[in-house]
Amino acid sequence: MHFSAKVAKSKGRARSVGYLLRIAAVALIALQAWPGPARATSVDVAKPLTASDARIAGDRVRTRVVFEFDRDFAFSTHYVTRPDRIIIDLPAANFSLPVDSLKGAGLFQDIRYGTMDEDSARIVLTATKPARLLSAEVLPNEDGKGYRLTLEAEAVSAADYAKLVAEQSWTASGKGDRINTPAPSGTTTPADGRFVVAVDAGHGGIDAGASGVTTGKPEKEITLAAARDLVERLNKEEGIRAFLTRDGDEFLSLSERVNIARQHQAQLFVSLHADMLKQKDIRGATVYTISDKASDRMADDLAHRENLSDEVAGVSLQDAPSGVADILLDLTRRETQAFSVAMARTVVSSFEGQVGLINNPHRYAGFRVLQAHDIPSVLLELGFLSNPEDEKLLLDEAWRKKVADLLAAAVARYKAGAIPNGG
């Protein structure tokens, strides 16, 4: 059995406890927020809800958003800032909505929905101006077919919105809002002496990332396929143990990814991506390390977009670290940074002549997912989904396996340099 299987199991246990807590929280909030007869929370855990249609109508004073579901369910709502968003948390759901059924309109400029983890889904309404829910309810349709979630929002003043945010009972129970607590033993060598590598598939769940210019394939699927290939390949290396931060279509906040790496005492963190650029002719791989000052405009833009991942999923940034600028201060961090740079260079030299690289393939910028001060971290853009040739390669299993081979070789060489005794 691979280590990744063990990780998945213990994660499952953690989730089920979290799920019970979440049900309790949902029930509590539902009672507090929507007084009236309490609805039975008959949550069918086995089968996700299905949303088959949705619509939005209204103006900048009042806007209504409706989702059509197959059955009744309990949900909770809360408000976050920067930017102002209304979050609706619901049980696991499949959203098979017609394309463009929910374009921004009225009070909302953007509406997203999707999986948070195996037990829950989320809808995020990003407001054009502060707005609150006048009502939110699930009602049976008159024709007896299915239920509709109706969200009725109205514009409020900035002061009223701030009050709403401050007074809401929702605290840190929601997924992705956990405080970024440092692990007590992040730098300890794991018991079996093997070199532990966290492989992080970028994006996931509600955050689909970029999409292929030709096929529309979401980045989150490509990164997961590449991450699985890499973990499998790394686990064949002597003295290396690799695991996935996510092994399914679920959302992880940027700091959760780092926390998972710490929990498993990772000694190296590799985040895989395949983003898109406005300049469609640019192609090839790039390796990024963290820095408070970006190497160039492109790196800065990419980091900015990657850092939006939490925002897309409605994670409040209040608990996030205060800024990348603080990160490089102490010695541990400098040492970690030196190792990150060494890893980036090793990957570049491993790819040279084998995998297409962009000009100046080692770049740096303020990626929040690379924030661990104690774990050397790199973010690898395997290629760009905005370029048709890169897209073709990214979807090609044989190419991904080749990349996994080269990356595994790079990790082995890095490990040999990082740990003189070979671990």
Ligand SMILES: [Zn+2]
């Ligand atoms: Zn990405």
